[in-house]
Amino acid sequence: MTASTGAPAGRQAFDALRTQLRDAAATFADGPDVLADILSGIVDDVDRALAEPLEIFPVCHHSPASAVAMARRLREKQPTVVYLELCEDMAPILTELRNCRLPVAVQAFATEVVGFPAEWAPLSVVAPITEASAEYQAIAYALDTPGVELVLVDRSSDHVFQWSPREGTPEPSVPADAAPEEEAVLHGEAVGVEIGDLRPRFAELEEHLLHHGKVRHWSEWWHQYVEVPLGDSDHHTYRQVMTLIGSLFRRLAPGDPRRVRVDEDRERYMWARMREHLTRTGTDPADCLYVCGAFHAASRVPEFGVGGTDTFVISPPSGSTWRHGLIPSSHAAIEAQFGLAGGSVSIAATEWAKYLKRSRTTPFRLAGQAGTKRAPRKELPAPVADSAPTDALTGFLRRPPVLDALDESELLGWSVEIVRAARRNGYLASTADAIAVFQTSILLAGLRDRAKPTPYDFQDAAITCIEKDRVPGRRDVQRLVEIMMGGDRVGQVGYDALPPLARDVHDRLAPLNLPLQQRGVRRALLDIASYPELEACSDLLWMLRYLLPVGAARPIMGERRLGERPIQESWDLALGTHQRALIELGYEGVSVEQVLEQRLRRTANHPRATAAVVLGTVEDATLYLRSPRLAAELGTRALDVLSAERGVEGAPEVLARIRRLLAHHRTADSVLPPWIEAFVTAGYAHYCTLLPTAFVDDDATAPQVAAMLGFLFGMESLALSLGCDRSQLELALAQSHPREPDRVALLWAAQVQLGDLSRPELRARCDELLSNPLTLPAYPRYLSGFVHALDPVPGLVDFVVEAVSTAFARLPDRLLIPWLPTLVATLRTSGTHLAPRLTREAARTFPSTLPALDRWVPPWLQLDDDRSPAARHTGARVRLLASYPGSCTALAELLGYDDPWEESSPDRSVGLLAEFPDTAVAVEALVAP
Template identity: 50%
Template sequence: MSGAGLREFLTRPPTFVTADDEQLMRWCIEIVRLARKHGYNASTADTIAILHTSTLLARLRDRPHPSPYDFQDAAVTCLEKDRVPGRRDVRRLCQILLGGDRLGRVGYESLPPLAQDVYDRLAVLGVNLKSSRIERALLDIQGRPELLPASDLLWRLRYLGAGVRPIMGERTLGHKPKQESWDIEIGKHQGSLIQLGYEGLTIEQVLEKRLKTKAFEATSRAAKALEAAEDSVLYLRSGRLTRELGLRATELLRAELGGNDAPEIFQRVRGLVHYYRTLGMPDWIKDFVSTGYRHYATLLPTAFTDRGTAPRQLAAMLAFIFTQEALAFSMGCERSQLLIAVAQAEPEDPPKIALRWAAQWILGQRTEDEIRADFQHLLSSPMLLPAFPEYMAGFLLALEFTPRISRLAVEFLSRAFAALPDEVLVPWLPKLVVTLRPLGPGVMQTLVKEAGLAFPRDLAKLPAWEFSWDRSVPVAPPPAPKARSEAKASAKASAAAPAVERSPAELAVATLLRAEPASLNALAGLLGVPTTWAPLAPADETSAATSEAEVVASEAAEDAEAASVADTPLAQLLAAHPEALQALAARLQALA
C-alpha cells in the first residue's frame, strides 16, 4: 500500500452503523420521558433537538458518532431552559438512563478492616448500617453513657466525610453532649468508607494522618496548623498529637511576615486558652501565646503603616496582644516592647489612626477627654467630616479587644447620626453593618446594652431628655450670710444640748469619730451641713466650754474648707445630687 493510501485509510472516519443511530434515538426518547416525569416541560420537539444537538457536538469534537457525553451535554442544553423544577437535574436523569446510578454493595466479610471496625463499633446504635436508605439514630448520652464512644466515632466519620450527618448536636471545646440525632447513610455511600480503609486500619489512625498532613505540608500556615491542633482536641483528645501540632503552629508563626491570618489565629487561641483554664494550661499553648505576643508587637509599627494590612487584621493583632497579656507576662514577656511599638507607629489611614487612639487609651498614653476632643474635631471640620465614618469604623473594631469603650462608641455614633449630612450618613450605614457583623454577639450585646442605658425608658420623658454627655452639672451657689449665721446659731444650740445615751458599741464608734474628726468635718463642709459634736457625758460647765470651743474651731474649719472645695467638680456633683450623702451625714451625726 502506498503512503497516500495509508494516510487515507488512517484518517478516514469509521463506517456509520445503523444500530448506533437507533440507540441514540432511543436515548433521546427516554430522556424526554424521564424529564416530563420529573416536572420538566418537555415535548417531542425536544427529542429532535437533542438528537441534532448531539450530532453537532460530536462533529465539533471530531467524533464520528455522538458519545454518551455528547448526548448528556445536548440534553442539558435543550431541556434545562429556565430552571430546575425537581429534585433531579437533567444530568442526573442522564446518569439514571445510562445506568450510572447503579451501585454495588460489598459484604461484611469482604470489607477492609477499617470498615469492619466501624460496623462493629456502631452496632450499639441498633440501626441497619447495610440499608440503602437513610437511617435515623437517636443518642440519649445522658441516660446511656455507653453511647458516648459511638458519638465520638460518628463525629470522626463526619469530619472525614464518610456518610453521616448530624441533625441535632454539636462538637465544640468544653461541650458535654447530652442528646444527639444522626442521619446515617453508610450503606448507601459505602464507597467512601471503603476508600478510607486504604489509608489506615482505624478511623483514628486515618484522622491523625490527615491532621498531620494539614499541619506539616509545605504550604501550611500557622492558622492551619492551629486549626489542626484544635481539631485534635475535639475529635481525638490526644495530648501527644495536640502538642506536636501546637509546636508546629508556633514554629510557623515565627516564620510569618505579616498579619493576614491574625483574625483566625486570635479567635482560635482565645477559645483554646478559655478551654484550658479549667484543665491546666499546657506548655505548647503558653509558648504559642508568648511567641505571638512578641511577634505581633514586633510587626505593629509596620502593620500600622502598611497598606497591605487591613484594619481588621491590625485589630486582631491588637486583640491578641491585649487579651493574652496576662499569660504572656507569666512567660517572661514585657510591656515595654508594646509601648515602644505603639509609640513608633505613625498610621495615615483613618481606621488605623482610630485603632491607635484606642490602643493608647488602654496603655494610658491618651485620656478619654483627648479621644473625645479628637472626634469632636472631626465633626466640626468640613474637610475631615467625610472621613468620620472611616475613623468610626476603626474605633468600633477596637471593641474586639477593649469592650469598655462601648460607652464612647455609643456617644460618637449618636453624635454622628445627629451631625453627619445625609450624603455622608446614608452610604455609611451598610458599611457600619458590615463592620459590626464580625464582632460577634458578645460585643454587640454590650454595645446595645450601653445604648439602652443612654436613652430614656419612658416615651413621655423624650421631649425634655438629653444625652448624659451633653448635660451640664449645676454649680451650687454659696450660702447667704444670713443662712450661715443661722447655721452657726443652730450649731451653738446643739452644742449646749444634753448628751444622748448610747450603747457600748455606739459609744466606741462615737469615741473613734471624735478622735479622728477630719473626715466628717470635710464631708459636712461639702454638704453644707454645720459641724456639731455632741458631748459624750452629761453637759456641765467643762463640757459646755469645750463644746463652745469646738463650735468656734469648726466654724473656722468650715470657712477654710468651703473656700478650698467650693469650685471642685466633686463639690458641684454633690451639690447637684445631695440626697444620698445627706442621709449618710445624718446617720453619722446620730452615731456621733
C-alpha cells in the same frame, strides 16, 4: 487447535478476501493507492492475530456479545492459563469480588506520592467490572475452576501514571457532558482503565459512521451494527470481526505520537509478561487464552507474539505506596467515565440477559456472588477440538443486515410501562400516549432502515410523545426509559471485602441498630444521657463527619465544642451511599483515629501551613481525639510557624483559636500546657515586633490590626506573669504612626487602654474631627476603627455608642448614608460579640420610654466622665443658668440675694443651686429648650 493450523494456512484462507479488497480499492479509488494498503493491512492484521500460537481473544469493554462469546469459548477450550489485560498489581484483590454485588470497581490508591508531581496526589486507578463483561467471565472461570491460573499482564497502576504526560494532572476519563448525578461520580477523579476501548479515534470516521448509520451516538451504532450481528455468531466469525474492527480503528487513528507510544508500550508490556510466565512455568501456549481489547489484538509491535523480540525494558516502579481495594460502581459511573451514552450499560445488561436466554449459554459466576442468580454447579464438559480457521469475514461482510421481525408484545409492554412510569413522575400521560409511543417507535425504526425498533428508537419515541414542554418531576423521560430498561444498578462491596477500617466503623456503630451498608439516608437518635455507651458512637460520628464528604454523616441536633460532653444527638447517616469514600479511608490506616491523626499532622506540616491553620489542627486534635500528646506536638509546630511569619493575615483566626484553647485548658486542667505558655510569650513578642509595620502596611486590614491588639491586651496578664515586659508594647505603640483613619482610631484606643490618652482628650480629638471641614468626610472611617477597637479594648463601648450617636446627629446625609452599609458590614464581619455589646450599652444609655425621651439629655453633653453624677447634673444646671443671666438675676432677687448674676462667679451659682435644689430643678424645666 488454532495453533495447529500454522501461518501459511491462515494466509491462504484470506487470499480471496485480499484480492476482493484490492479490486474494490482500485475501482473506487481509480487505481491502487493508500486505501488499498489500508484494506490489505487490515486483513494482514486479522491473519497475524489468528496465526498466533497463543490464542488471542479480542473483546470490547462491557459488551454483552463479547461476554457471551467469552463464556462459550471458555467452556469449549477450557484453558489452564488465562492472561487478562488488567493492571497486574490488582490480581490479589480479585478474589474479594465474590463478596460484592456487581457492578464494582477494582481500585489502586496511593496517598504517599513519590516520583510524581505533588499536585497529582492522591493517585487513583479504577477498573469497573460488570456481570455483562468478558473480563468478569474470565475472572469467574479462572477463580472457580481448579487448576486454572489467572495472570494479569497489563501495566501496573504505577506505570499508568509513569506514562502520563508531566505537563499537568492526569485527567480522568470523564466527558464534558457527563451526567451530574450522584451515581455518576462514584469513581471520583480516578483514572479509569478498561479492556477493549473500541471507539474511533478519528473524529471524521465516527461522524461518517453515525451519519450513514442513522444513529445519534456511538453506543447506538455499536449496538445496531456490531452487538446484534455478533450476538449469535460462531467463535471464528466473532474473533475475525472483532480483530478487523480493532485493526480498522487502529490504522485510521490520528498519529498522536504520545498516545501511540502509550498504546504500543502497553502491548510490549503485556507480551513481555506473558513470555516471562510461559518461560517460567513451561506452559504450552496452546493451553492459554489471552483476553485483550480488540484494539491491541491488531498490534504490529515487534514484541508481538510468543516468538516476539525481548527488547522492551520495563521501568522500575516509583517509591509510591499503593493500596488496593474494591469500591462500589454503577452503570452511570461507567458511562460517565468512559464517555458512553446514558443508559447504554443498562441496555447492555438487558441484552446480556436476552442473549443468555436465546443461546442457552450458561455464564460463569463466582461462587457466593451477591446480587446474581445462583447457577447450578455443573462439571465442565470435555474440551472441544478447534476446527481450522476459515475465512468468515467474506461471508460476514457480504451478508445483508438481518432484519428481526417486530416483537409487538415486547414493544407494547415497553409502551405501557413507560406511560405508567411517566404518570408516577407527574406527567399527564394516557393510553393515547402509549399508542403514540408504539407507533412512533415503529416509524422511527423504519426511517432508520430497521424492522425492529431498538431501545434507542423506543427512547426517542417516548421523549417525542410524552415529554411535551417541561419536566414536572426530578426525572425526564430519557431517564425513565433507562430505569425501565434495567436501571442504573449500583454495586456494593460486601462486609468481608471491606478494608479493616471500614469493617471497624460498622462494628463500632453496631449499637445504633441501623443498616448502614445499605444506600440511602438513615436517621440515628443518640440518647447519650440515658445510654452512656452511645458516647463512643458519637465520638466516631464526629470524626467521620470531619473525614468523609459532606452528607455522609450530618448532625441534625447536637454540636461538638471544647470542654462540653454530649447529651442528645441526632444524625443523618449515608455511609452506604458514600461507601467509596469510607473504603478510601481504609487505604490510609487501620482505624479512623489513625487516619485523622495522620491528616492533622499532614496539614500542620504542610510547607504553606499558617499559624492559624496549625492552631486549627491543635483544636481538632483536642476536640475529636482528646490527645494531649498530639496537641502538644502540633502546638509546638504552631509556635514555630508563628515565629516565621512576617504577615498578619491570620491574626484574627489565631486570636479566636488561642482564646478557645486557653479557656478550655483553664477549666479542664489544673495547669496550662507548656506549649500554650510558650505560644503566648512568643506571640506577645512577635506581635509587638510586627505592630508598627502593620499600622502602616497597606495590605493589612483594620480587623487584622485589631486582632493583634486583642492578642496583646487579652494575653497581657498571662504574658507578663510568664516573664514578658510591658515596655515592649509601649515601645511598639510609640513607634506606630498610622495614616489611615481606621488605624489612627485603633491607635487611640490602644493608648487609652495603656493610660497614655484620657477619655476627655479622646473626646476632644473626635470633636475636633467633626468641627474641621477637611477631616469631616473621613470621620466615618474613624468610627469604623473604633468599632473594631471594641475587641481589644472592650471598655470603650460607651464611648463608641457616644461617637456613633454624635455622628448620626451631626454628620450630613451625604456622608452618613454611604457610611451606613460600611457600619453594618463591620458589625457582621467582626463576629457576634461586638453587636451585643453595643446594643446593651445603647439600651443602658438611652431612655426606655417615650416620655423620658422628651427631656433626656445625652450623658456626653454633660460634664467630663471623671466627675460624679451629682457634679455632672450640677454643672449642667450652671451652664443653663449662665445661658439665661436675666432669669438668674430675677431668681436671686426672689430668693433674697441682692448681688446681680456674674458669669465669672460660678461658685456663687453653685452655692445657690445647692441651697435651693427644688427651685433649680423647676427653673431648669421651665427655661430648657
